[in-house]
Amino acid sequence: MKAIVDQEACIGCGLCPNICPEVYEMTDDDEKAIAIDEEIPEDKVDSAKEAADACPTDAIKVS
Numbered sequence: 001m002k003a004i005v006d007q008e009a010c011i012g013c014g015l016c017p018n019i020c021p022e023v024y025e026m027t028d029d030d031e032k033a034i035a036i037d038e039e040i041p042e043d044k045v046d047s048a049k050e051a052a053d054a055c056p057t058d059a060i061k062v063s
Contacts, residue, residue: 001062003035003048009059016060019051020044024060035060 003023005016010032016024017033022044024033040048040062052060 001040001045001048002038003040003052003060003062005033005035006059006061007032009057011057011059013056015054015056016051019054020047023048024051033059 005024012026012031012033014026014033017026023036023040026032027034045062049062052062
């Protein structure tokens with residue numbers, strides 16, 4: 001599974017890295033979230049999905 005953050009929809013609230021810092025982080029320049037490029041580690045899939053569900057703008061897709 002991979003996570004994708006829609007940069008247009010992201011408002012930079014910081015919820016996703018707070019919930020799952022192993023998959024999401026905030027960029028330094030525009031303060032939006034990004035996801036790791038590789039597959040989500042098996043033991044982090046549930047928290048990655050939790051972060052996607054918590055996103056107030058539905059900017060994160062995990063599939």
